[in-house]
Each structure stands twice: as structure tokens, then as C-alpha cells.
Amino acid sequence: MKGYEGIALVCPVSLGYVKQSAHGAAWFIGSTLRELINAAGIKKSEIDGFAVSSFSLGVDSAISLTQHLGLTPRWIEQANMGGVSGIIAMRRAARAVQCGEANIVACVGGDGAAHRSFEATAANFSSWSIDASFPYGAGGPNAAFSLITQHYMEKYGATREDFARICLDQRYNANHYAPALLGHKTLTLQNYLNARPIAGPVHLFDCVMPCAGGEGFLIMTEDRARQLELPYARLLAADELHNAHSDDPVQDRSGWTHYIDDVYQRAGVGPNDMSCLQTYDDYPVISMMQMEDLGFCVKGEGAQFVQNTDMRFDHSGSAAHKLPHNTCGGQLSCGQAGSAAGYLGVTETLRQLIGTAKDNQIPKAQYGLVSGYGMVNYDRGLCTAAAVLAGAAV
Amino acid sequence: MNLGEKMRRRLKLNRPSLRARSRPPKQRSPVGRQFSVVNLPVSLALQHCRSCAHVQYPPTELCSICLDDALTYRETSGRGVLLARSALHHSLWEFFKRRLRSAPWLIGSVKLDVGPVVIVHIGCDTIKAGDPVQVFSHTDVSQEVVLVAAPSALDLTGSAARLNIISSLGLDQPALRKGGI
Numbered sequence: 413m414k415g416y417e418g419i420a421l422v423c424p425v426s427l428g429y430v431k432q433s434a435h436g437a438a439w440f441i442g443s444t445l446r447e448l449i450n451a452a453g454i455k456k457s458e459i460d461g462f463a464v465s466s467f468s469l470g471v472d473s474a475i476s477l478t479q480h481l482g483l484t485p486r487w488i489e490q491a492n493m494g495g496v497s498g499i500i501a502m503r504r505a506a507r508a509v510q511c512g513e514a515n516i517v518a519c520v521g522g523d524g525a526a527h528r529s530f531e532a533t534a535a536n537f538s539s540w541s542i543d544a545s546f547p548y549g550a551g552g553p554n555a556a557f558s559l560i561t562q563h564y565m566e567k568y569g570a571t572r573e574d575f576a577r578i579c580l581d582q583r584y585n586a587n588h589y590a591p592a593l594l595g596h597k598t599l600t601l602q603n604y605l606n607a608r609p610i611a612g613p614v615h616l617f618d619c620v621m622p623c624a625g626g627e628g629f630l631i632m633t634e635d636r637a638r639q640l641e642l643p644y645a646r647l648l649a650a651d652e653l654h655n656a657h658s659d660d661p662v663q664d665r666s667g668w669t670h671y672i673d674d675v676y677q678r679a680g681v682g683p684n685d686m687s688c689l690q691t692y693d694d695y696p697v698i699s700m701m702q703m704e705d706l707g708f709c710v711k712g713e714g715a716q717f718v719q720n721t722d723m724r725f726d727h728s729g730s731a732a733h734k735l736p737h738n739t740c741g742g743q744l745s746c747g748q749a750g751s752a753a754g755y756l757g758v759t760e761t762l763r764q765l766i767g768t769a770k771d772n773q774i775p776k777a778q779y780g781l782v783s784g785y786g787m788v789n790y791d792r793g794l795c796t797a798a799a800v801l802a803g804a805a806v
Numbered sequence: 807m808n809l810g811e812k813m814r815r816r817l818k819l820n821r822p823s824l825r826a827r828s829r830p831p832k833q834r835s836p837v838g839r840q841f842s843v844v845n846l847p848v849s850l851a852l853q854h855c856r857s858c859a860h861v862q863y864p865p866t867e868l869c870s871i872c873l874d875d876a877l878t879y880r881e882t883s884g885r886g887v888l889l890a891r892s893a894l895h896h897s898l899w900e901f902f903k904r905r906l907r908s909a910p911w912l913i914g915s916v917k918l919d920v921g922p923v924v925i926v927h928i929g930c931d932t933i934k935a936g937d938p939v940q941v942f943s944h945t946d947v948s949q950e951v952v953l954v955a956a957p958s959a960l961d962l963t964g965s966a967a968r969l970n971i972i973s974s975l976g977l978d979q980p981a982l983r984k985g986g987i
Contacts, residue, residue: 531898535831543838544864545925547831547952549911550899558892559915559925566890566935609910612892661917662889790864791915791923 413651415678419506420637420644421801422630423451424759424768426740429591429625429747432525437468440522440752442481444626448518452630452642461487461514461631463505465497465521465751467533487514495692495786496652497521498627498755499797503650505631515632522626523750530622533750540790551611553694554619556788558611561697563662565613567712572613574715575696576604578737579617579744581723582693586741588725588772593623593747617744618695625749627759634804643804645765648779649678650799666785667796668705676707679779679800683707687777688725688764689735690757692785693742698793702783706798708735725772736774739764757782758799765803778803815987822900826986830901830977832948837865842951844879845943849962850953851879852920863922884941886918888933888955904981916941916955926955929971933957942968946977 425447428440441464449456462485464474474490477483487508491500498521505517534552536542549555564570583599586592599617607616637644651674653667676682683706691702700714709717722729723737740746740760743753761780763769784797807815822828834842841864844851853862855869856876868875893910897903902911912928916939926941933939938958943951954971962968972978 534898535833539835539838540864542831542833543835543841546833546899547946547950548913548925548927549894550831550897550902551894551913552898554896555892555894555913558894559890559913562892563890563935609893609895611894611896614892661923662915791925 413678415649416506416510416647418634419509419647420632420634421502421647421762422632422637422642422644423448424762424766425451425626425628426591426756426759427626429593429623429749430525431593431621431623431747432527433624434526435624436524437466437522438472438477438480440524440624440626441466441477441520444520444522444628445481445518448520448628448630452640454516454640456482457484459483459516459518460485461505461508461517463489463491463501463517463519465491465493465501465754466523467492467494467750468523468529485514487517492751493754493787493795494751495694495754495793496784496795496797497751498758499650499782499784499799500652502631502647502758502799503652506647509631509633515636517631518628519631519755520626520628521752521755523624523752525622525624538789541788545790553788554611554614556791557695557697558614560663560792561613561695564664564697564701567664568715570697570700570715572605572615573601574718575618575700576601577718578693578696578699578723579604581729582738582742583745585725585739585772586745589740589746590770592741592745593621594745595741614695620694620743620748623747623749625747625752627749627752627755629759629762643766643768645762645801645803648680648800648802649675650797651675652795652797654796655794656796663792664701665705665711666701666793668702668783668798672706672798675798675800681779681800683781685779686781687736687774688739688761688780689737690761690780690782691738692754692757692783693738693744694748694785696744698785699738702785706781706783725774739769739772739774754784754786757784761801765801812987819987824983824987825900826983827980828900828904828983829948829980830946830950830952831899832950834950837867841865842945845951846945848881849942849968850882850884851943852882852922853877854880861920861922863924882920884918885958886916886939886941888935888937888939889915889917889923890935891928891933901981904983905976914955924953926953927975927977929954929956929975944968944972946972947980952977
């Protein structure tokens, strides 16, 4: 696969996280776009590529948004793939800029959160979920992931205390990231274990809080970024694979196992070189599965790995092995802003590598791994993607 | 309250939680509805591909292996193994919210011997992950077909035994609210 040389990722923006909002998706997407333009110091007309992801556009599409927002892009992409949207938009946009099909691409994920909208999304998620999973208790994603979690715990001996390690360290990170919706609250092991049961082994703090918000970044050439004096990060390698291991009766691994070694080889770095890891944390078991599949530990040892690893951004935990993980608190502590949640790992990694994270900045961050996962069509998440990013200096 | 007043109140207070009767989700895709119809007279019917013999679920319009549309519903054994089970304490749907007030709602996933993985209501709380089970279909009070797992030793020949399980789950009756609209 051809590399992504010459591509710069700039201006990570996270905007307007709120639990419920009267604003629609177009407001969150457009407001994120405005912040991107302001941050880059460019004119709106200079944005000639537009990649957008949203679950709540309703009858509108990326094309409708061009008229809403007064854009005239010559390259457009709509990536409504939940937890992989951000990485997919980034890959597509990087190729477009590399091939000269666009000069500056705005990649934006945004969703509203109207009253009872989550219920409607869950009830109408896919034809398979309508026919064959929603009628069974109507638990939404909690139900599907409770089966995956239960199976993982029985197969590999993981416990709720192990999942707590992920949730607690992420909450610590969120306590240092102002926009996180749950960042003002601390979470103790006792709180975690005593939380209200939701579905089987899944309790309240294993679940994300649906919310509204926008996430975005710009992709342009390194030359252009330097010309605009914008600090940037580079995309070293990325890959994706969907509906992998489809014969596994219950999901406990996914597409990453097919390509992650190749991604590390193309990037020229390995898991031990990463300054931070951002996984898609819709449920802690899924983060644990990613740590295994991304090569941080072998399959089935995720529980032991998180017990022996300090995942706080500032290395302040007691465990000897350090790996800052979901350094802004992830969706578990920020809230899950629909498709924007699939961009959160990318924008957070960019902030860390560019050095614009505030209270949760990792000192001297050089390399970051972002992983995406998503779209529970029926009994498992189908999409996977992973990308290795690097600061401009390394 | 006469019917007109009742309908006006329903429109004004259009909330599932205020309804006198709530029922399980009725929505199905066109092939899902077909699945419900085909399963009415039999214990379990699944799509079989006449080209490659693949058995599939959830129902679709094409065989997911050979992409042929030569799919026929055939009466199929529901024998399989329970992969995982989970007790739901929270639901997005009013019917289940009301049922959950008395006890958690049990669901599971079953690997059928004929191939597919099916998500089911668990008809008997003694079955655990790894146990052999039998899956049958039945209409719920929304007149749609749902799948239920029962212990493999149970004799389910004859519809009475199956109806018995559906009744014990409360799937054959709407969930009521006193004083609801």
C-alpha cells in the first residue's frame, strides 16, 4: 500500500458537548466547521473537500449540508459508520489531497441529541436489528454488548474489577479535560462496582452517555500547513477491515488481527513506541479486545494487561507499565456524540501530538495509535480501522 | 371516556408510558414480516438456499454465501447451544420496562446446529451458557414472531407446551398500566 507522505492533519476541534439539545446535527456540524475555519485562519471558500459523518441528519445528507453551510466542494464523502467514521474520513481525505482531488478537506462528525432520539436510533438501527435483535428486550446496544461481555468474561476469566481499571483511569483523564460531560465527577472502584445493573455484567459506568457534539479536523498538504503556520501531525499508516472473523459464534476479536502487523511495519514503529492509545470505548470489553488485537498483549490477557498498566495521561497511576489510554476520558467519560464519537480518538491524538491538549497533555508525545470499531448490525460490531499518527518533528 | 375523547387524549399525550396497554416492538422489515408469516404454522422455519444449501438467519432477500435469491423457508430443527445469556435490567421499550418491574428480562444467543446464531428470549431461567437448548418460534401479542430458547430435554411437540412458555414470559399479553389511556 502506498504511504501517506506529505499529508498534514491540523486543527483538531471538539465542540459543544451537551446531554440534550434542541439543535440539530447541521448545527453541530456547521459550528464545528466554523471553528475549523477560524482555527486555520482560512476562508470558507478554501475548503474544497468535505467529509461528514452523522446519524441524525434525517432526510438530509452531506450534499444538503453544502447548501446549508454555503460550501462548494469538488470532493465530498459521507462516512456514516459510527465508531470508524473518523479514521475512514481521514483515510479517504488523505488520499484525495495526495492525489490532488482536493486541497483542504474538512472532516466533521456531528450529531444532535433531541429528546428520545436515542430510543428512535436504537429501534431503527438496521434491518437485522429491527427483525432479529431489538424485539428481544429492546435493550439497544447494551443488550448486544452484554452478551459479548458475558462471553468474554466466561471464556477468559475477566472480572468487573478488570473493566473498572479502564473506566477509572479514563475518568481520571476526563477530570483533566474540561469538555468531558462527566469530567466534573470522580469515579471510585466502589462507585463502579455498586453501580446500577443495566444488562447482565454491564452496569451503569460500563455504558456511554448518549449526547450531542461535534468533532472535526482538517487535512491538507504539509507544505500548505507550514505556509499557514499551523502545527500538524502526520499519518504514518492506516488500515481497515469490516465483517472479519464472521464465523466466530460470539465476537471476541475483530478485523485488526488481519492487518495490524502490516500497519506497524509500514509505520516503522510498534506498540511499545506509542505515546498514547485511543481505542473506541463504547464498552470497556471492546477497549480490552482492541488492546489484544492491536498487539499490546496476547488474546485473552487483556484483563491482566489492564491490571498491570497505568492508563492515566500523566503516568500518575501505581502500575509499573505506562500506556496513556483514551487520554480525554473517551466516550465513557466525555459522552457519546453519535458519529462524532468515531472522531474523538483522532482529534484527541492530534491534540496530544500537536501539543494543544491543555490540562491532559502528555509530555513529549511522539506517536499515537487510534483505533475505531463500530456498527452493531445484529450481534457484533462489524467495522474496524486503525491508524498510526506521528508529530511533525519525529 | 368515549372513543373520541380517548383518541384525542392519546394524541395530546403521545407517550408510550401513558398508554393503558403496551406491546412488544411490532416493527419488522418486509422480509422480517415474511419470516413471521411463514413461522405461524410450524415450530421453526428458516431460509435454506436451494443453490448452496446454506441456512441463514436473520432473513434476507439473497443468500449471503452464493448471492442467489433461491431461498426457501423450510421447517428446521431448533437444536443448538446457548452461547451467552444476559439479564436485562433496562429497556428502551415500554412493554419491557413494565415487565422489568417484576424481574429482569432474560435474553441469550444460541448457535444453532444448522449454522446461524440467533438472539432469543430465554424461556426457562435454568439454562446457562454452554447448555444444549432448543429454539422455537411463536407469535407475541404484537402478532409478530419471536424466537425462544427452552431446555433441550423439554417435550415441545404440540403447540400447548410452547404457548405455556410464551405465557409464562408474559409475551402473550399486553403490559398494563392502571388508569392509562
